[in-house]
Amino acid sequence: MPEKIIIKRRSEEDINIRLKDKLDLNLIPIFSAVMQRRNITKAAQVLGMSQPAVSNAISKLKKTFGDPLFVRQGRGIEPTLRAFQLEAEFRQALFLIHNVFPPAHFEPFKSSRTFTLVLQSPLDTLFFTKIYQYICHHAPGIRLNVRSSESSYTQDGNHVDFTISYEPVTGENIFNQLLFEDEMVCVAKKTWGQNLSLMTESAFYRARHAVVSLKNSGSFSAIWYDTPLKRSAIVHQGQCLFSLLEVVSRTNLVAIMPTWITRRWHNGPEVIHLTLPLPVKKRACYLTGYTTNLDDPGFRWMLDTLTRICQKP
Template sequence: MSDIITESSAKPAEFETHLRNVDLNLLTVFDAVMQLQNITRAANMLGMSQPAVSNAVARLKVMFNDDLFVRFGRGIQPTMRARQLFGPVRQALQLVMNELPGAGFDPSISMRQFNVAICSPLDKRLTSQVLHAVDTLASSVSIKLQTIVNDNIEHQLRYQNIEFMISYRKFERPDFCNEPLFNDELVLVAAQNHPRISPYMSDEKYLREKHAVMMIDRFYSFSAPYYDDPELQSLIAYQGTDLYSVMEVVSKTDMVALVPRWLAQANTGILNLSVIPLPWMKNQLTCYLSWHESSSKDRGNMWMKSLLSQCVLTL
């Protein structure tokens, strides 16, 4: 019995001794270097000298038994181990910061700027509601919205250059979080005087038409998921930068296009378009709010997430 007690009681002591030997301030350096991937800029952000940050990075390498950062161009690039550590370390730091006196997020006085990416065409539907909500609930808080999304978006979300993304596609990686916001219905649009289009369209007729799409070579393009099949790609006769341009071209030609019903209905009168249902295909689109797990405990991000979720309730 005494042997068991001695063994079990030794473990906490060993753990405490090990933790006392760790300089937890090094984790704030790790967080800054991971975000900026540049020693000089990280030093400026932390109010430290460059040699001090370099020394801290050297100690971090010993602590985690990994290079953590390697030279890349004029900056540095994190190793796989560093990328694995970033989420847990950032969340741990955020939990501590949340409990410090005066560290909470008060939207009535905060002057924080949030950066949100909204993929087309959702920007046309949500931008005014989001801006109005922020201005009404937190006039000192600012929000920057952008529709330009590329294959660097995961990096921007992971290192919080952008806090949230709103799109019809979700991130499949386990370190990203996705929350469904609402569902849209997909419809087909064509010019009202199109010689072959009617409300009784079929799959067979659909595959005979030329299609206009939002550029499918762009990351998170609205149209891309519907034209993965090479047979469908052969139907594409026009690629536009946004769905409004696509609909305008469709209204003046014999092409057809897939768009959300709300966008079609908002422009049928303006562009003289016909709206055709799509009973032969999966026509439900889910809009997602996505973010990186490392920002989940940030109280400011939690507030903004709630605000963005509330904005869609009035749609």
């Protein structure tokens, strides 16, 4: 059983005195970045520092507190108990520092910072090109690391800065922002779908369905198939909505998908879309940010950029 970590919250005055006596305040953001990324190289990329400089900073902290702070595990590093205790104190200290000192000005055109984004399918197809082209033009030194799979911001030691998906994320140091609501339709082969134009909810689930695999993390289709009876309608489970369009255009299966997909990839005259006879006809799309400091100018710039680019299709 994991050792229980007990953290005693200190007063602001106590923290100020201890930090002033023992610590270079510039080391705190470095420590925080390493704690989040669980990787020296990735922390250095985010901080815009060299790897040796970050390693040197962590070495100073080790000497100051008489603890290794991080131990190697697999390809990354894991914090010690003392590191977790310090993180709680440093989080409060960072709050105090950010209230005393204004954040540095962020210049996107000169920045070499790395941002990791998770764009849930099918939103990756909709937004990746726009985001990539904007960054290339306005901030060519910034490196984008983009994935289309769902991922916790600490999973496998990999830090995620932003997620765009159909589900809000809850937890500490997480910021959610509603982008828009996506309208859903039922898609069917034209010759078959004409017989379904006035179907009820019960009739809908008596038809045969194609869905995005329910085994996928964050499956787009899962919310409409939350009971055994509804899941019994599933005949085909694909990996993405675009493959479902191809399947639907050649079979008597139906599928649920956003209206914008049917407008852009409608498979010619073979596919039609019908009003969805279900209570849930829309999916909210969220932009989620992961940060210990909402005043970080780089984070705010990327947040504003993504909000502006990722508008309702």
